[in-house]
Amino acid sequence: MSAAIHVSRVRTLYKLIFRVHRALPPELRILGDNYAREEFKRHKNCNPQEANIFLNEWTDYAINLAKQMKPLHQAKRKTVGKYLNPKLLDHMTDEQLVQLYELHKATSLQSDDSDQINVSNKDSTDR
Structure with missing residues (x-):
């Protein structure tokens, strides 16, 4: 593959x-954008291989x-991502x-923070 085609x-x-x-x-967009940017830089x-x-x-x-x-998938599943095959960890x-x-810590922290925000928002609306 020529260099110009590869760059394109x-x-x-x-x-x-x-x-x-x-x-x-x-919150996932920010995490995904930052991760992709860093990986491409890295x-x-x-x-070539x-x-x-x-x-x-x-x-x-x-x-x-x-x-x-896709909207149809979102309506049915409301999930994003897929599980990582544990066998890949060996490689x-x-x-x-x-x-x-x-990455796991960052996504867990994001999830915990949004749960706390949702709880505190619910508490303030219940009053």
Whole structure:
């Protein structure tokens, strides 16, 4: 693949991810945008084999998320994301495992914060 085609593919995918993120709830959109931005920066100078894997995985992510953001899917399931196959953890580097854990903490914190906000909003409306 020529360099110009590769750069064009990366830019198109990058823009698509941010476009799909627009349909996410605000707190998930911020988290997703920041994570995608950092990952693309981190892989800017990777070797061609890693770049191919990286682009394929992010393409799958964008396709899956776009399907989940369709109104019909949202009306039926009201869920976003999918479970990670535990067998994949065996193939991850220590750095990837730490990053996955940090992402888990960030999403758990977001969830806890929104629950607290909902509870405090409910308390104030009950009065």
